[in-house]
Amino acid sequence: MTAHDPTKDETDLAATSEGTGRTAIEAGLMGRIVDRAGYVFAAGIVLAAAILLLEVFLRYFLNSPTIWVHETTVFLCGAAFVFGGLYCTCKNSHIRVVLLYDLFPPRLRRIADIAISLVSALAAGFFAYAAWHMVKRAVWAPSGVIRLETTGSAWSPPTPALIKIFIFIVMVLLVLQFLILAYNYARGRTAG
Amino acid sequence: MSHLFDLSALGIGGGTILMFVLLVVLLLTGMPLAFVTLLVALIFALGWFGPMSIPLITSRVYSFVMNFVFVSVPMFVLMAAILDRSGIARDLFDAMKIFAGRIRGGVAVQTVFVSVILAAMSGIIGGEIVLLGLIALPQMLRLGYDRNLSIGVVCAGGSLGTMIPPSIVLIIYGLTANVSIGELFTAAFFPGFMLAMFYVAYILFRAYFSEGIVPPVDRTEIPTVEKLRLLKGLALPILVVAVVLGSIYGGIASVTEASAIGVGGVVVSTILRGEFSYALMRDAALQTLATVGMIVWIGIGATAIVGVYNLMGGVDFVSGMITGVSDNPTVVVLLMMAILFVLGAFLDWVGIALLTMPIFVPIIKSMGMDPVWFGVLFCMNMQISFLSPPFGPAAFYLKSVAPPDISLGDIFRALVPFICLQIIAVGLLVAFPGITGR
Numbered sequence: 034m035t036a037h038d039p040t041k042d043e044t045d046l047a048a049t050s051e052g053t054g055r056t057a058i059e060a061g062l063m064g065r066i067v068d069r070a071g072y073v074f075a076a077g078i079v080l081a082a083a084i085l086l087l088e089v090f091l092r093y094f095l096n097s098p099t100i101w102v103h104e105t106t107v108f109l110c111g112a113a114f115v116f117g118g119l120y121c122t123c124k125n126s127h128i129r130v131v132l133l134y135d136l137f138p139p140r141l142r143r144i145a146d147i148a149i150s151l152v153s154a155l156a157a158g159f160f161a162y163a164a165w166h167m168v169k170r171a172v173w174a175p176s177g178v179i180r181l182e183t184t185g186s187a188w189s190p191p192t193p194a195l196i197k198i199f200i201f202i203v204m205v206l207l208v209l210q211f212l213i214l215a216y217n218y219a220r221g222r223t224a225g
Numbered sequence: 226m227s228h229l230f231d232l233s234a235l236g237i238g239g240g241t242i243l244m245f246v247l248l249v250v251l252l253l254t255g256m257p258l259a260f261v262t263l264l265v266a267l268i269f270a271l272g273w274f275g276p277m278s279i280p281l282i283t284s285r286v287y288s289f290v291m292n293f294v295f296v297s298v299p300m301f302v303l304m305a306a307i308l309d310r311s312g313i314a315r316d317l318f319d320a321m322k323i324f325a326g327r328i329r330g331g332v333a334v335q336t337v338f339v340s341v342i343l344a345a346m347s348g349i350i351g352g353e354i355v356l357l358g359l360i361a362l363p364q365m366l367r368l369g370y371d372r373n374l375s376i377g378v379v380c381a382g383g384s385l386g387t388m389i390p391p392s393i394v395l396i397i398y399g400l401t402a403n404v405s406i407g408e409l410f411t412a413a414f415f416p417g418f419m420l421a422m423f424y425v426a427y428i429l430f431r432a433y434f435s436e437g438i439v440p441p442v443d444r445t446e447i448p449t450v451e452k453l454r455l456l457k458g459l460a461l462p463i464l465v466v467a468v469v470l471g472s473i474y475g476g477i478a479s480v481t482e483a484s485a486i487g488v489g490g491v492v493v494s495t496i497l498r499g500e501f502s503y504a505l506m507r508d509a510a511l512q513t514l515a516t517v518g519m520i521v522w523i524g525i526g527a528t529a530i531v532g533v534y535n536l537m538g539g540v541d542f543v544s545g546m547i548t549g550v551s552d553n554p555t556v557v558v559l560l561m562m563a564i565l566f567v568l569g570a571f572l573d574w575v576g577i578a579l580l581t582m583p584i585f586v587p588i589i590k591s592m593g594m595d596p597v598w599f600g601v602l603f604c605m606n607m608q609i610s611f612l613s614p615p616f617g618p619a620a621f622y623l624k625s626v627a628p629p630d631i632s633l634g635d636i637f638r639a640l641v642p643f644i645c646l647q648i649i650a651v652g653l654l655v656a657f658p659g660i661t662g663r
Contacts, residue, residue, distance in 0.1 A: 075513065075514040076510065078513055081296065082300055082489070086488075086489045106481075107296060110299055113514055114295075117519070118522040120515060124515060127519060128258045128523055128573050130616075132616070133253050152256060153260040153264075155264065159263070162279075167287065196290065
């Protein structure tokens with residue numbers, strides 16, 4: 034269990050599976066857009082760190098804890114977690130067992146790539162369907178009125194509804210991304 | 226049930242086998258673990274319970290993603306990512322030279338101590354092994370250290386990142402097992418240090434009893450001015466470690482807040498060192514996004530499949546099988562260690578933690594044993610999984626920066642004695658739970 038390609042000789046930190054790696058060429062235009070969008074969510078993590086520091090400062094030095102820090106950081110990181118799945122898909126950096134895969138000849142490996150992408154698209158599609166049920170309950174009241182689910186705290190932001198909608202959107206995007214990957218693997222071209 | 230296929234007709238035994246076979250077959254094709262587990266979870270949810278069970282999975286996934294304690298994971302990863310990109314580790318290595326210069330095998334010992342300090346600033350291992358591979362390995366090879374010893378020290382030392390607090394392995398364990406992460410960190414400190422001392426003892430033993438393993442001691446005196454300059458490299462890392470671990474152990478901040486304080490600490494360090502830049506911060510943040518994306522999505526898949534399996538009655542089924550092996554708790558624990566050891570050779574620790582701990586921890590609790598101790602034991606066991614072939618990640622991390630004439634086979638061979646030391650450490654932890662201080 035390692036990075037998808039343990040044989041490549043790179044000396045930068047991206048060479049580890051804990052690194053960023055590069056966006057797979059087969060991910061196409063969508064992969065490049067996702068790569069760019071990653072900046073926003075990465076910035077979200079940094080912002081969450083800054084907000085947490087602010088909270089510690091406010092509480093210990095000014096003795097005035099806030100009511101919004103907890104939910105804001107959970108929201109920022111939650112969004113980054115969910116998006117991270119799409120980000121890793123475009124970079125082909127999800128953890129996988131390459132025990133047999135590495136032994137495959139190039140032809141079989143291409144077939145495996147196509148099959149893996151299609152089956153993963155199916156899994157993501159399944160989950161998008163499941164997430165849609167979750168979204169329905171978080172966004173609409175039983176009467177049919179739009180009512181975003183909130184955290185129910187003193188501040189009570191609608192972050193649960195927003196994250197649930199976001200999970201659904203990312204799942205749909207994942208289906209699309211896996212189909213693009215499958216298509217480009219099948220075409221056997223590396224430009225996309 | 227009216228749906229197309231009714232898996233519940235298989236019974237729990239058949240269902241377990243089918244699930245296991247599906248997981249293994251899909252994994253072996255090279256499909257990402259996260260999507261394998263998601264797919265199998267959904268197949269079983271629909272096939273066993275029908276569409277009514279779907280909300281169970283989604284709500285589990287939602288609560289997994291929206292968890293305040295989990296926020297500490299990106300923070301510790303970000304901290305490590307910034308650290309790896311700064312020159313802090315290099316200066317630290319140079320500074321440790323003052324202490325280790327006079328003994329045989331000094332540079333190797335120095336490497337272990339640098340790893341321990343780096344480990345106390347970082348909860349992941351990839352960056353640390355790459356750094357040590359870039360800084361310590363070339364120096365040891367140049368000075369004439371035995372190649373196997375040098376490689377082993379770098380890989381084993383670098384892996385301490387997840388043993389010595391703060392450790393992401395312990396955070397994930399704490400979340401799955403519902404155990405206080407502060408307590409886990411406290412309990413893991415001494416065992417982690419003990420493992421590091423095993424490495425030091427092994428290095429010294431080899432250095433003094435085998436000829437030609439290490440070069441003769443360099444007797445040149447380091448001038449006092451130079452010593453003071455080098456010591457400055459030690460000040461910042463020690464300060465950051467003290468603030469982060471101090472605020473957790475001292476109860477000043479929660480683990481999540483302490484992790485953010487750690488990020489603040491390394492950012493301030495890079496600013497003081499004049500290394501801070503937009504590019505450094507951007508790259509570190511992007512690496513964090515990719516790392517947590519990978520970890521969280523394995524978690525999403527694992528939490529889904531464990532949820533379904535639990536509802537099927539599978540957790541009770543497996544518990545019954547494991548506890549049925551013996552009435553002796555130690556035998557049960559050893560069996561679990563053996564299972565973890567085998568899984569560790571093929572799966573990564575996130576998957577193992579999230580898939581097995583929901584089954585193992587209730588057994589441990591029901592046998593009246595301490596889940597915190599078991600967490601440390603698990604963490605120690607995962608140290609072995611980092612090094613053990615065929616998929617010890619530590620070896621791959623090092624391979625990416627090692628000189629080209631060092632093959633993966635060389636690395637794994639070099640790791641054998643260190644794996645033995647880790648197994649001894651696991652054995653000691655099982656035999657003497659008091660090592661955790663509990």
